[in-house]
Amino acid sequence: MQPMSKDNPTPLYLQIANNIRTKINDGEIVDDEALPSERELTAITGASRVTIRKAIDKLIAEGLLYRKQGSGTYVSPRIQSPSSFLSSFTDDAIKRGDEPGVFWIVKSFSNPTADEAAQLEIAVTSEVARLGRVRLSNGEPLAIENAIVPKEFLPELDTLGDSLYEALSKLGHRPIRGRQKIRASLATPTEAGLLQIDEGSEVLRIERTTYSASGSVVEYTRSAYRGDRYEFVSDLS
8 A cells, every 4th residue: 555645536445446456456355354544554655544434335336345343354265266167156156155046137039139149059939938137145236137038948937047057957958068158348327237336447358159968049149247246267188
């Protein structure tokens, strides 16, 4: 940390929050490492305790920091998800020991667009399920997923649970292979509201197409994952 500039038009608490965020993103402060105390940060930055607390509260709201009662403030561990293995959000959360959850945005049948039909290798007159949802882990919103699935691969939507892959598996259509593209982007106002992050925050956009054992395309999904909480990792050889 370093002293903040009062000549900078950016509010002092945002300067401090941005400084801490940069150090976390650059790896200068690592997962589960404690921040200096509020008293120490006050001495380092020249800001008041109220300003320091406001900066820390903002980073806690973003999911970058967490408090331990009577212990201090720590860096939240980033989620490392293997990008070379086909798995579901629900399965990944359970493996981490977290509680997965869903906030549904849309769950309906309709016809695909021309682009969606091409991705799914079906006719534009076919029916598909549109499944839009915010994915939660321990109540924290981490991703927005918009999946398009041919109607015949799913049960009636009013019986569909939170896990898409579980529903596909029960009918014998669980994906066994696929391909995905990942690119960095910035959150739109709507995405920021759903993910409870600032507008323009970093997100990872993922486009995934998956196939069943028979070779049929069973899923075309476009997602936005929080860039402050996720890292996608691949093994190289």
